[in-house]
Amino acid sequence: xxxxxxxxxxxxIPTLLVISFVIFAVLAMAPxxxxxxxxxxxxxxxxxxxxxxxxxxxxxxxxIRYVKWLTSLSRGDWGFSFSTKSPxxxxxWQRMPQTLQVVGLAYLIAVCLAIPIGILSAVxxxxxxxxxxxxxxxxxxxxPSFFTGILCILLFAVNLKWFPIVYSTTLEVNSLATFxxxxxxxxLPVLVLVVQQTAALTRFMRSSMLDNLSLDYVRxxxxxxxxxxxxxxxxVLANSLIPVITLIALGIPTIFAGAIITENLFRxxxxxxxxxTSINNSDTPVVMALTFIFSxxxxxxxxxxxxxxxxxxxxxxxx
Amino acid sequence: MSEADQALDGRTTVTTTSxxxxxxxxxxxxxxRTLLGDAWRRFRRHRLxxxxxxxxxxxxLSVSLGPLxxxxxxxxxxxxxxxxxxxxxxxxxxxxxxxxxxxLMTPPNSIHLLGTDDLGRDLLxxxxxxxxxxxxxxxxxxxxxxxxxxxxxxxxxxFGGSIDQILMRITDLFLSLPVIPFILLTVYLFRDPVIxxxxxxxxxxxxxxxxxxxxxxxxQTARIVRASFLSLKEKEFVEAATALGVGTWAxxxxxxxxxxxxxxxxxxxxxxxxxxxxxxTLSFLGVxxxxxxxxxxxxxxxxxxxxxxxxxxxxxxxxxxxxxVLSINFLGDGLRDALDPRxxx
Numbered sequence: 001x002x003x004x005x006x007x008x009x010x011x012x013i014p015t016l017l018v019i020s021f022v023i024f025a026v027l028a029m030a031p032x033x034x035x036x037x038x039x040x041x042x043x044x045x046x047x048x049x050x051x052x053x054x055x056x057x058x059x060x061x062x063x064i065r066y067v068k069w070l071t072s073l074s075r076g077d078w079g080f081s082f083s084t085k086s087p088x089x090x091x092x093w094q095r096m097p098q099t100l101q102v103v104g105l106a107y108l109i110a111v112c113l114a115i116p117i118g119i120l121s122a123v124x125x126x127x128x129x130x131x132x133x134x135x136x137x138x139x140x141x142x143x144p145s146f147f148t149g150i151l152c153i154l155l156f157a158v159n160l161k162w163f164p165i166v167y168s169t170t171l172e173v174n175s176l177a178t179f180x181x182x183x184x185x186x187x188l189p190v191l192v193l194v195v196q197q198t199a200a201l202t203r204f205m206r207s208s209m210l211d212n213l214s215l216d217y218v219r220x221x222x223x224x225x226x227x228x229x230x231x232x233x234x235x236v237l238a239n240s241l242i243p244v245i246t247l248i249a250l251g252i253p254t255i256f257a258g259a260i261i262t263e264n265l266f267r268x269x270x271x272x273x274x275x276x277t278s279i280n281n282s283d284t285p286v287v288m289a290l291t292f293i294f295s296x297x298x299x300x301x302x303x304x305x306x307x308x309x310x311x312x313x314x315x316x317x318x319x
Numbered sequence: 320m321s322e323a324d325q326a327l328d329g330r331t332t333v334t335t336t337s338x339x340x341x342x343x344x345x346x347x348x349x350x351x352r353t354l355l356g357d358a359w360r361r362f363r364r365h366r367l368x369x370x371x372x373x374x375x376x377x378x379x380l381s382v383s384l385g386p387l388x389x390x391x392x393x394x395x396x397x398x399x400x401x402x403x404x405x406x407x408x409x410x411x412x413x414x415x416x417x418x419x420x421x422x423l424m425t426p427p428n429s430i431h432l433l434g435t436d437d438l439g440r441d442l443l444x445x446x447x448x449x450x451x452x453x454x455x456x457x458x459x460x461x462x463x464x465x466x467x468x469x470x471x472x473x474x475x476x477x478f479g480g481s482i483d484q485i486l487m488r489i490t491d492l493f494l495s496l497p498v499i500p501f502i503l504l505t506v507y508l509f510r511d512p513v514i515x516x517x518x519x520x521x522x523x524x525x526x527x528x529x530x531x532x533x534x535x536x537x538x539q540t541a542r543i544v545r546a547s548f549l550s551l552k553e554k555e556f557v558e559a560a561t562a563l564g565v566g567t568w569a570x571x572x573x574x575x576x577x578x579x580x581x582x583x584x585x586x587x588x589x590x591x592x593x594x595x596x597x598x599x600t601l602s603f604l605g606v607x608x609x610x611x612x613x614x615x616x617x618x619x620x621x622x623x624x625x626x627x628x629x630x631x632x633x634x635x636x637x638x639x640x641x642x643x644v645l646s647i648n649f650l651g652d653g654l655r656d657a658l659d660p661r662x663x664x
């Protein structure tokens with residue numbers, strides 16, 4: 001077991017290195033000057049721009065820059081943002097809580113909704129409940145999440161005026177009233193993410209349950225006189241959850257990507273909004289750091305999914 | 320008629336046909352049942368999939384032939400209104416860009432069937448044009464993703480060994496790339512040179528969006544194809560083909576591939592839908608097509624600024640994206656059931 005985990009981790013490290021190299025290469029080989037914003041400024045002469053270029057190390061060939069980036073990263077130094085001149089890591093830490101709050105809460109709700117709906121759907125296959133659930137999960141993953149967001153804004157914020165349109169990041173939660181305000185402003189961004197994630201997870205849960213319900217051990221359990229509840233919960237559910245749990249782990253990076261859209265729609269100043277503004281400002285160090293963080297998340301959760309699958313399913317051999 | 324009656328009706332027709340086919344069996348010859356015929360029979364029974372096919376056909380006709388009918392109508396209406404188009408031979412593009420200053424942001428009416436935007440441009444004409452772009456993006460991105468995936472999967476599964484190892488490592492690598500950030504990044508960074516190389520912004524953005532989406536969506540197909548090739552290459556018909564002296568590539572693509580087609584077709588269908596969503600998301604984030612090219616995603620984004628004054632501007636194109644993708648997903652689901660009756664997802 002330990003060996004299996006160790007090998008998985010050892011594969012993940014070179015993958016991360018290659019991905020960081022690819023992202024760096026894409027950024028470096030792309031045309032466009034990260035200092036273009038200074039070129040338009042008449043107060044900064046060509047010589048000063050050259051100086052800034054040397055200062056940031058931009059005059060060196062990009063493979064050398066990559067090695068330098070990597071060595072400073074190994075010391076925990078993510079570089080400096082071109083536009084705000086502050087350390088990248090500080091900006092990321094500053095933006096992280098908003099994203100984690102919304103994304104974490106949304107995913108938690110989605111999982112709590114999807115598992116029971118999926119179970120009920122599978123147990124009562126082709127019933128009215130199942131048909132409705134199936135229909136809604138199809139709707140859920142056929143709507144682009146920005147459109148769900150626009151619909152929610154139109155309905156809940158413009159017409160009903162229940163929730164604010166724009167997320168206020170200056171709000172400090174220090175009393176019951178401000179807590180209520182925080183809950184209300186988080187409601188819509190969370191709702192949009194929940195709709196999208198629940199749809200996919202419900203489908204997986206349902207099909208995983210159905211795969212197990214037709215197996216022989218279920219018939220055996222029924223034959224020895226166990227009640228329906230015990231058969232479903234203790235036997236079928238336990239087995240069906242194995243692939244679903246790994247999928248839940250695999251889905252975490254995608255919900256961060258979903259946050260890019262909701263954060264731009266509701267003006268939550270989290271990591272997703274930071275990525276878009278940095279891309280538009282050609283702020284290469286921030287873009288590099290964020291894309292790399294998203295890759296690290298993907299790889300870590302792939303790893304967790306792999307390991308959990310091994311732990312939960314004794315049939316998986318650690319070959 | 321209640322649903323139960325309808326169901327009963329359906330059952331009686333089934334019994335009559337089967338009775339008929341029994342009569343025929345006792346006769347001389349009956350039409351042979353083919354694999355595709357069976358699939359079609361299963362597919363027809365999938366009501367949602369048939370709904371999908373109908374909607375998609377309607378969309379296809381609307382964006383290809385629809386403008387021919389609507390063009391004449393809109394021109395006459397504009398003339399009556401007093402805002403005729405100066406262009407003597409107007410096409411869809413001219414209608415898309417035509418500014419009708421007499422009706423700015425009007426709700427759907429008899430002149431502009433779906434209303435107009437803030438510059439008085441006709442929303443239906445723009446939706447038709449946008450549909451062409453969006454559906455084309457979905458289709459071409461799917462072709463790229465499926466061809467790449469099929470090729471990689473086929474080579475990895477057929478040759479095995481170190482080729483398989485290397486290709487699967489690359490597949491894993493692509494699966495670990497954060498897709499949306501990476502697409503945003505590449506489209507943003509490379510769009511100017513590609514536009515320069517292609518001559519027009521629209522073709523340039525089309526090429527880059529389609530390539531990037533396609534190149535980041537082939538991995539699942541590669542895995543599916545590899546898995547089927549691994550088992551199919553051990554079958555007798557492959558041995559027979561080898562014994563007959565058929566070349567390696569012909570065995571792979573003429574003999575094995577048709578047997579692995581089912582899951583590929585399903586993956587291809589679903590890929591069209593997800594490419595349409597990705598493209599509209601890019602437009603929403605401001606990294607998609609140029610502002611004067613109305614794609615569905617672009618129309619929703621532009622319309623979302625006028626949610627209070629003119630909600631139809633965002634709602635109609637959004638509903639079109641939703642309906643198109645929903646139909647594609649239903650179609651994919653029906654195809655999955657029809658081509659592989661054992662699978663359930």
